[in-house]
Amino acid sequence: MTVPLDGIPLAEHAAIYAALDRAGFTDVWSSEVNGADAFTPLALAAAWQPRLRLGTAITPVFTRGPGLLAMSAAALADAAPGRFALGIGASSPVVVGNWNAVPFEEPFRRTRDVLRFLRAALAGETVDEEYDTFAVRRFTLDRKPAVPPPVLLAALRPGMLRLAGAEADGVILNWLAATDVPRALAEVGERRPGFEVVARIFVCPTEDAVHARALGRRLITSYLTVAAYAEFHRWLGREEVLGPMWRAWAAGDRRGAGAAVPDDVVDALVLHGSPEHCREQVRRYADAGVDVPVLALLPTPELAAGGAAALGDLITRLGGGGSR
Secondary structure, three states, X not given: OEEOOOOOOHHHHHHHHHHHHHHOOOEEEEOOOOOOOOOHHHHHHHHHOOOOEEEEOOEEOOOOOHHHHHHHHXXXXXXXXXXXEEEEEOOOXXXXXXXXXXXXXXXXXXXXXXXXXXXXXXXXXXXXEXXXXXXXXXXXXXXXXXXXXXXXXXXXXXXXXXXXXXXOOEEEEEOOOHHHXXXXXXXXXXXXXXXXXEEEEEEEOOOOHHHHHHHHHHHHHHHOOOHHXXXXXXXXXXXXXXXXXXXXXXXXXXXXXXXXXXXXXXXXXXXXXXXXXXHHHHHHHHHOOOOEXXXXXXXXXXXXXXXXXXXXXXHHHHHOOOOO
């Protein structure tokens, strides 16, 4: 499950983490956009639920210096030995440039360089290296983690997918349909032992299809109009079906852009239906090669009306009732 859950204070997530564990969820994965940072929700989970595995999906490679990123990862690996995976990625010009005042330059090379630095630093090596996009002078972790965390790479298109396959411990996929997974993994190439495929999957567990599709269209027009995601979906072959949305968005017609997204595209990218039906749809990702399907829970009318009791029931049904 993606954490933290929207609308619930972090201080109240102890009950959420306990419910996820009881329901059969094995992992909690954070993100880092403009809400909570990637590490704090996982640090709480490490303390509150010692069985849950923890992961970041993702921590941007631009918004922390290399040394600080290594220290944050090492600290969480120290707090949860063998239970933490560090997911990194380029993020976007909005997050990096507009919100963090860092130039978003050469994202592929920066990501590659940070990946190489982290692999060395988290293994306890002294890093004294001139990379293409930055230099590090004699950095050594004072608290080397007993179990260095695996480093996974968020990837969309062929170059980053190949980098993940060649140098990372896994790949993190996002904003794709189950039917898109084989194409992405073909670029990753032969998977080494222990290499993991993680995918974030948007789930709106309601049988109110009008609500789910309206929310899905808002998300799709927010995300898939960003250049990296637009090029990703062009590469996946959606130029014809998403072209009208892109053209309307470029013309400043936000309402028209949403209306131009076909139902079948929404249904493929934002799963909806009963919790049990959503679980069946998530299995399609696993069948296609995803090792760790990470649900991103979206708001529903039932959750809005039912409060904590409805959320607890939903977590149980999504998790299969405790099949951990």
